[in-house]
Amino acid sequence: MQNSKVYILGGYQTDFARNWHTENKHISAMMREAYLGSLISTEVEPGDIDAAFVGNFAGELFCMQGHLGAFFINFDTCFAGLPTSRIEGACASGSLAALSAMAYIKAGFYDLVCVIGVEQMKTLSPDKGGDFLGAAAWYEKEANGIEFPFPKLFGKLGDEYDKRYGLDDKYLARISEINYRNAKNNPNAQTRDWFMSFEHANTIGAYNIIVSGRIKIADCSQVTDGAVALYLASEKFTNEYANRKRLSINDMPQILGWGHTTAPIEFAQKLTDSEKGKYVLPFTRKAITDAFQRAGVGDCWELDCIETHDCFTTTEYMAIDHFGLTNPGESWQAIEEGIIELGGRLPMNPSGGLIGCGHPVGATGTRQLLDAYKQVTSTAGSYQVAGAEKVATLNIGGTATTNVCFIVGT
């Protein structure tokens, strides 16, 4: 069963620029739209769906709604009696939901599974929301009483790079600028109409204040409302589906490899543990190399692009060397040489990533997978990486506590 293939049939992303709280809509309305949109885009027959998984971090905190798997039956009577579950792993919830679906398909239990990642975050003031996000860290030790715990923690990631290898913040500003620039090509990106430039990102000012440590506003991902629905399927189902759509199964994207690791939850412990190693976050590195190994990918240069977690610019700076684009501590080189830009040797976040496209926490992993699907099927439109055949995603929860990497390709 372990060698059985799992395919992605496509899906739908809501417009991440929307504010569903202003629209006064329930979180289930967002899920409903993602589900309906995914039926339209994939032409999957609802009656063929065997099960559903929801990736969501904190529905209870942001909108007083848990038990999200129970809403499918409200969208479609075909879900009556079907198994549905909600999976939680902080910002990696969406990827964990996909992993769960994948495991059931590989085990032969289900042939077609709907996966929805969703988060509604604009219901709260920034400080209250920031406090709740602290639950993704060790709250009592790392977040309690701290205004914005995560900018502080990921600022420390930058500090650690600075300590070990040296870090010029202009490279963080460049990461921000590239993500915003890419987002302008993405019709679903939250910041597609926002202004950003390297000069702005690299300058402290009234509109780019320091949030915590070395993290300025331009270094942060967004508070986002969003949902993404996608379908994972067995080889048997994909064969039938491809025949029905007059496609070749050889052109259907599949999950070629995956890596899933969990590190100690406390950030300081992560850094202490990695002091003598090559990588600042070795469990993140392991998730990536596990995925490479399962997919038969020798190194990052066999990929055509990467959708990486960039909750802060420091996170993407870390991802660059952890994916192996440079030696550890030399991520700046890939930035300086334009390698991660669209048109570069290995573009990162053609979608705009979490900084540009947005970061509805529980939906991010599914959004990355859907974007990987779009890239390898040449359906990413204006943010298409020409000729992309193999794409990696990296989704992390907490301070790189839960790490999930997928390799998607045909």
Added chain:
Amino acid sequence: MDNRIRTVVVLGSSGTIGSLVGGLVAQNSIKVYFLSRTLEGAKTGLRRAMTQARSEVISRYIECGDYDHLLESALQDADLIIESISENLEAKKAMYNQVERYRKPDTIIGTTTSSLSLSALADGRSPDFKSHFLATHFYNPPGRMRACEVACTEATDPVSYDIIKDFLKNELRREVVAVNNVPGFAGNRIAFVLFNQITSLVEEYGAEQIDYLIGPYTGRLMPPLRTIDLVGLDIHKAIVHNLREASHDHMYEELALPGYVDKMINAGFLGDKTKGGFYKVLESGKQVFIDALTCNYIPAIAPHVAFVEKAKRLIHLGLYREAFEGVKTANGREGEIVKDIFCKYIAYSYSLIGKVTKCEYGIAGIDKVMTTGFHWAAPSVIVNVLGGKEAVIDLLYARGFEIPDGIGREDTITEQTLRSMKYFIAR
């Protein structure tokens, strides 16, 4: 010829549209002169542009000045001149004398007017000026409203149109809609005809009740009378008046301004800028509404109509067609008002295909202006949520509306339709 726009001049940069459009130019690292009657006026515009961008760094691309000191050299430097001075024909013509005198050949001139006649504005100008002159009608605030209508005169060189279209689309990220050179173009014409019809209901039903019935749940970010307060009743009156003067058909009667609007204007109730229009917030924080009969403010009544509340509950859950099924079958005068406004919006919008936009666009051009210029659900989307073509034709027929051509297969729900559901607000 190198068609790249490297330098832009904004005339009237102290105003909201001038400064914010100029700010969009600067956001693209393109040099832009902010010109106004006074240097302080231009600097006011600069501050507004920085607030829009949420960045001070755009000021590096902006040079502020007054007409006396900077106009000549700026115009000589410009590839594009955006004229956004006050909506006054004589003032604009006087400014064009200066533009004519100093501009380089091939410099494009775009006016942001939507109410003055392009032909009258271009009258008396040189052939080169005329061939480079067109309307670039932005919506306010341009940082959030992405529509830009572009209208040409018979003398406008198609190359000028192509250059400006590419610039607006690719640099300023506008949703460019080519419109015919007609009063109000597409967006203002449709919206202000609707606004005027809605204001005519206020005397009988009250401002609060009307904005409640035709509120955000009907596919608009803001209720209509609240929008007029934001625009200003004086501006509203001027636009309606201009549209009426240019009408030679039944619209002349439909565009008669209700008498109480003049009374409100005379009393100084112009909307937000005078801290009171249809709505007013008292010092106590309490909201009151205008009584159109007496021009006094009266307490809020907090209307509650069963079909409206039900529609909002269903929209809250993302059940849009179900919500409007209830509206379609609503009995009573309240239901009739909502259905009449929907029908007017649909019938009038579709009847303008080919008149305000090119026939080959179908409803798409008008859809684009109404969504990105007003944040209203597009006419085709209203057709969709009301159940599609047949259902809407039945609705129009039953209410005595002429059935316009061009209502297509809007009954299919597409990914684009789903994206448009953001305009239906459950409030």
